[in-house]
Amino acid sequence: MxxxxxxxxxxxxxxxxxxxxxxxxxxxxxxxxxxxxxxxxxxxxxxxxxxxxxxxxxxxxxxxxxxxxxxxxxxxxxxxxxxxxxxxxxxxxxxxxxxxxxxxxxxxxxxxxxxxxxxxxxxxxxxxxxxxxxxxxxITVGSHTFIGGGAVFHQFIRIGDYCVIQGNGGFGKDIPHFCAAHRINRLMGLNVIGLRRQGFSSEQRASIKQMFHLLFSSGRNLSQAVAAAREKEWSEPAQRLLDFVATPSKRGICALQGGREGED
Structure with a gap:
């Protein structure tokens, strides 16, 4: 052979x-x-x-x-x-x-x-x-994540599980679990199709969506959003998302498109 x-x-x-x-x-x-x-x-x-x-x-x-x-x-x-x-x-x-x-x-x-x-x-x-x-x-990458062609990533960042990342994007900040990312350090929402295909239940997906909304589009800064999220009980996947965002690398967390613009 x-x-x-x-x-x-x-x-x-x-x-x-x-x-x-x-x-x-x-x-x-x-x-x-x-x-x-x-x-x-x-x-x-x-x-x-x-x-x-x-x-x-x-x-x-x-x-x-x-x-x-x-x-x-x-x-x-x-x-x-x-x-x-x-x-x-x-x-x-x-x-x-x-x-x-x-x-x-x-x-x-x-x-x-x-x-x-x-x-x-x-x-x-x-x-x-x-x-x-x-x-x-x-760089640390989780599991079940898809990265599009030509995407580039800065050293020392983290990419979570079940993410989808647009080709030709550039990223110098962490991309949390379950998220869809594009352009330069931007989240565009959740990887809803991927979560469904990977067998997450409707209840789990709803809990992840609630967590995502609280962290990234509730009008709070990230520290305030994390503190508010910790006051509630969450499903295991939503808790994983919270734990990821609560312990960022030194590079920080990507922002939602149209939200938290001041963090760039």
Whole structure:
């Protein structure tokens, strides 16, 4: 299952059921799990651990050095990929930037051609990243989120679960769970179609909608809205939304289109 033109480092551990295509490079102590497929010209660099059934597309590079001027190449760090990920052509995923750190990808993600995940990104499960998405370092993405093609994201922000993000948008602030985001740091509402498709009950969706309205369109600033929301009991998903908004990163939370304009 290993093409004769592939170059495999002696320390690499490759399961007997993995398929290694033409001109693939596996350089360093990588671990390639059962049923993985590395397509032609892809490169696996250094400490990369790859879960079962993951596919690496043509000319993708996994485990390259961070694009960080202060990074020391002798740093021991790597990339951990879960199971059943599909990573398409020319995707780049860089290794962690600090000793012992890892860029981490969960299970069942679909990352389309030419996307970039920088050092120390943490990506959850079953996300879809369309072509040419660019995620800077230390970004955390939840699960079941869709990111449109060409969207770009500033380092250190958080993106929640069950979000939908418009292509070609630019984001330097957190995007909370369940939200739809577009343009520059703007929320346009809830991902109502996605929540329905993912099996959220009508009661849960109603509770999430009430929370969203209280946090983003009740006329309060965010601190006041969080305090008001904490005075009530909420469903588990709505409470998750509240907890996310109540603990923002240093970058802050995206504003609702037409609301909280003064926070830009």
């Amino acid at each position: 290993i093409h004769p033109t592939a170059l495999i480092h002696p320390s690499a551990q490759i399961d007997s059921t993995a398929e290694i295509g033409p001109y693939v490079i596996v350089d360093g102590p990588a671990e390639i799990g059962p049923g993985c497929r590395l397509e032609a010209h892809s490169q696996i660099v250094g400490q990369v651990k790859m879960g079962a059934g993951t596919v690496i597309g043509r000319a993708a590079i996994i485990g390259g050095d961070p694009q960080d001027l202060g990074f020391k190449t002798e740093t021991e760090s790597g990339v951990i990929l879960g199971e059943a990920n599909v990573i398409r052509e020319h995707v780049t995923i860089h290794r962690g930037s600090k000793p012992g750190s890892f860029t981490r990808i969960g299970d069942g993600n679909f990352i389309m051609a030419s996307a970039h995940l920088a050092h120390d990104v943490v990506l959850g499960n079953k996300n879809i990243l369309a072509n040419a998405c660019l995620l800077a370092g230390h």
